[in-house]
Amino acid sequence: MTMTTARKGIRLGMIGCGLISHAHGRAVATMSDDVRFVACANRTLERANDWAKEYGCDNAYADYRDMLEKEELDGVIIATWPIDHREHIEACLDAGIKFILCEKALTILPDDALAIWCRAEKAQAVVMEGFMYRHHPVHDRLAAIIERGQIGTVDTINATFHMYDPEMAVEEDEDRSWRQKSNAGGGVIYDFLCYPVDAANRFSGSLPKKVSAMGSISPQYGTVNRLFGWVHYDNDCVAMLESSRKAVFGQRLVITGAEGELGLDQAWTIPGDAAITLTRSPAFIERVAEVLPVEFSGSHDGRLIDFPVFRRQMRNFVDVIKELSPAKINLTESVINSFTLDALLRSFQEGRVIEIDIPSEITDAMPQI
Numbered sequence: 001m002t003m004t005t006a007r008k009g010i011r012l013g014m015i016g017c018g019l020i021s022h023a024h025g026r027a028v029a030t031m032s033d034d035v036r037f038v039a040c041a042n043r044t045l046e047r048a049n050d051w052a053k054e055y056g057c058d059n060a061y062a063d064y065r066d067m068l069e070k071e072e073l074d075g076v077i078i079a080t081w082p083i084d085h086r087e088h089i090e091a092c093l094d095a096g097i098k099f100i101l102c103e104k105a106l107t108i109l110p111d112d113a114l115a116i117w118c119r120a121e122k123a124q125a126v127v128m129e130g131f132m133y134r135h136h137p138v139h140d141r142l143a144a145i146i147e148r149g150q151i152g153t154v155d156t157i158n159a160t161f162h163m164y165d166p167e168m169a170v171e172e173d174e175d176r177s178w179r180q181k182s183n184a185g186g187g188v189i190y191d192f193l194c195y196p197v198d199a200a201n202r203f204s205g206s207l208p209k210k211v212s213a214m215g216s217i218s219p220q221y222g223t224v225n226r227l228f229g230w231v232h233y234d235n236d237c238v239a240m241l242e243s244s245r246k247a248v249f250g251q252r253l254v255i256t257g258a259e260g261e262l263g264l265d266q267a268w269t270i271p272g273d274a275a276i277t278l279t280r281s282p283a284f285i286e287r288v289a290e291v292l293p294v295e296f297s298g299s300h301d302g303r304l305i306d307f308p309v310f311r312r313q314m315r316n317f318v319d320v321i322k323e324l325s326p327a328k329i330n331l332t333e334s335v336i337n338s339f340t341l342d343a344l345l346r347s348f349q350e351g352r353v354i355e356i357d358i359p360s361e362i363t364d365a366m367p368q369i
Contacts, residue, residue: 009034082185152258159196187223
């Protein structure tokens with residue numbers, strides 16, 4: 001524990017005061033120990049002032065660089081557009097911040113992700129990508145089942161994240177969602193597809209080798225609004241990944257092995273308890289299913305920003321700052337995800353299979369499942 005932490009508790013700063021920032025603000029508000037947001041920054045000062053008032057910050061800033069210069073912070077949460085993440089992360093590292101929680105997707109370019117990894121390694125800093133779904137115990141249960149060999153060798157993974165968008169907002173409307181802005185990193189790739197990619201890369205137990213993808217571009221916004229691809233891994237596992245803004249809401253994850261299949265009907269934004277369906281085939285054309293409940297209690301008001309997984313994520317981040325536990329998501333995994341997402345995009349754009357060339361320093365540091 002640092003002297004700053006021992007003397008004043010955990011002092012957090014927020015960069016970006018949009019919708020998802022409130023999930024982190026609410027999470028900290030529920031914590032009983034000495035941790036709070038002391039400052040926030042947003043390009044619109046009025047919004048920063050409102051956020052500061054709601055979550056008890058001492059100061060609000062229109063320029064995040066002023067906040068980093070003037071405030072004594074133990075950790076920073078970044079809740080800005082993906083296109084800006086590298087700039088904001090590196091500014092935090094330049095300011096001596098050792099603990100950073102950055103909303104997904106970490107970056108939109110693999111070279112940016114690699115640069116962040118190198119900077120964080122040099123600074124001995126922790127940069128944790130904000131995949132809140134990883135903090136739901138159902139995903140640890142999936143990992144444990146696979147690790148114990150209960151479904152045999154993983155052969156295929158199917159993962160989807162769909163959410164219909166009627167694309168009614170006009171392009172000239174600057175207040176439309178960042179998801180509808182190509183210059184913010186919008187579209188399905190860095191908002192939705194990143195979840196299936198993260199899960200597939202984790203549960204395959206191997207490195208991605210090559211990809212192929214097809215999709216479509218929104219004529220309204222110029223964003224990639226549909227992308228369907230497969231990923232071939234070094235161990236011959238194959239993942240089929242889907243994300244569409246033209247399909248009804250769906251978040252299914254299916255992991256199939258030689259001896260069984262694991263299914264999760266809502267895999268990414270889980271409001272509370274969950275259930276895994278474990279299916280086996282004792283004989284030809286027979287399928288026997290067993291439901292494995294996974295409890296995860298916690299009150300919420302029905303809105304995503306109040307889901308218990310955000311509280312669990314913040315608990316992990318604070319414990320990392322206190323040196324009580326490692327980050328739930330390793331930065332190396334995030335870099336591999338970035339290379340995979342970029343390869344899928346290029347495969348769609350170029351209409352060919354793309355080989356993935358991940359630098360050796362990253363592959364050498366790849367964590368186990």
